[in-house]
Amino acid sequence: MSLPERSLCAGQVRPDHLGQELILKGWVRRRRDLGSLVFVDLRDREGICQLVFSEDRTPAAFALAKELRPEYVIAVRGTVRPRGEKDVNPHMETGSVEVEVSELEVLAEAETPPFAVEDEALVSEEMRLAYRYLDLRRPFQNARIVARHRLAQRTRSHLSERGFIEIETPFLTKSTPEGARDFLVPSRLRQGSFYALPQSPQLFKQLCMVAGFDRYFQVVRCFRDEDLRADRQLEFTQIDIEMSFPTEEAIMALAEGLVAALFEEAGLAPPPSIPRLTYAEAMERYGCDKPDTRFGLELGTVSEIARETGFGVFKGALEACGCVRGLAVPGMAGISRKQIDELNGIVKPFGGKGVVSLMRRDGALAGAALKHIGEGPAAAMLEAVEAKEGDLGLFVADGYDTACACLSALRLHFAGALGLVEKGRHDLLWVHRFPMFEWSPEEARWMARHHPFTMPREEHWPLLESDPGKVEALAYDLVLDGNEIGGGSIRIHRGDVQRKVFKALGFSEEQAQEKFGFLLDAFRFGTPPHGGIAFGFDRLVMLLLGCDSIRDVIPFPKTTSGLCLMTGSPGTVEAKQLDELGIAIKEK
């Protein structure tokens, strides 16, 4: 009674098949029952095809068709027929034909799903994640995962063709200091010891260079036990690349070529040029190390003008070695008091104390702080940020980093509110010449901004001991539309330089040896200069597909609190399992 093998996918039926007898298999999307005529939309991965059952022409199949419900899995034997001229559905790829079914077999019944398996269905993300297999069955969501596959395949072929070798590195490895919190895996064979899941294969890829593979890549899962966001998951996929004897230029050129290929694969035109900004320039112009350059609203500095005013807000910041920076928002001079108050709310999470607003409207100046600042300086401040008649000037007085963060947030806010981003536009840019270290007030020491294996600029090596804050790194980030999609560096390949960097980070010789001894050992046996880059694959796919959340391009993601609503992980384990691992749960 079983129907034979499928001859075609439902979504692939075309006028070419007119008159042919086909075997189709798939899911019932919807049944439209007109009494003695029944239409069924049959769905599979490739699309949807209309099936027809009629009482007088195919009575046996017709009777069974009455029983069909959404998401039943069925097999049919039928003949491809043209639709009448009036009956063609221009919205369907298969809309000019239909399949008259002579034989119907129900392969699996289905309960009514908790939500309709259709693109149009409005469903909360909570439901989608709890029934992810149904969510993924929806055509548009299914297509995202297929697109992800294509992008991964294109990555592999692109890099393979250029001499890169995909090499697997361990998931069960060693916990290292610095960086993100590790996921730990207890060892049964050696109780009390733990593996760590890799935050990235960083050290192993460097060791692949020591091993002489010359060019390495991997599409690889990474794990970081940190809080989740719209663009961050506990486990995520990285395109990890490393090469021997590189220049910065060689790595950047390779990365640009790969990204161009991925744009093409996604059906997008790659941005024609990829400008480079130094870190300092990015902060100066955009207040951000991953600026969205698809719109202007660039920042200016007005500290010197502000210094001449008696305004206490400015004075306080400047006396604390801060600055006064600002930006002009075109056409917003009519902003209301309420809206101005809302701006303070935007700035607050970034540590900003408030926003000073000055307006040029009706040929005069306005703003609550105008009387404190004075007409002359206020005009000069607006001039400095290029605010014209009808424009709003926003100023923040604070430490440099805080002022930048606040203004960057305001910049993004107004770009969204004013619709300044041209639809379909994508901007790529490099940010490079990052500082090697940043000061951590909590730990009272310097921390590596990129990672501790990044090569400092050679002319700055002497500063490693005297003034670490001034050391620049041979590191570069690739930014797409205001998102960091990749970052890399030239690595340290000399033990002596590596030791100096560890020292600057406050590691003792013993700590360095204990944590990274295997790397330092390897460096003693002839290490080629090397460097590389890693892309956040999920984030890149998200942006290329125009999604708002990384979860949309990950088949089985976790919620923002790290739970899997489908499996219920993380879960408790049997006492026996804990016992085997020598682990006891601490009572709260």
Place this chain on the structure above:
RNA sequence: GGGGUCGUAGCUCAGUUUGGUUAGAGCGCCGGCCUGUCACGUCGGAGGUCGCGGGUUCGAGCCCCGUCGGCCCCGCCA
């Protein structure tokens, strides 16, 4: 760790401002009718732990406290 926001029928939501009789809508679901539908139509029907716990009150979906969960953000994420 902190802030914001949401949680009411299978789903998406209204009702919460100002506590008051029997908690509503659309879609879906179940049944009847229907030969050209494709968001089929049409007639009828079923369906509720108002996230959970506690409190205030004569009375709580609505007010208060706590808690769990979704989403967004700060911190964190080399």
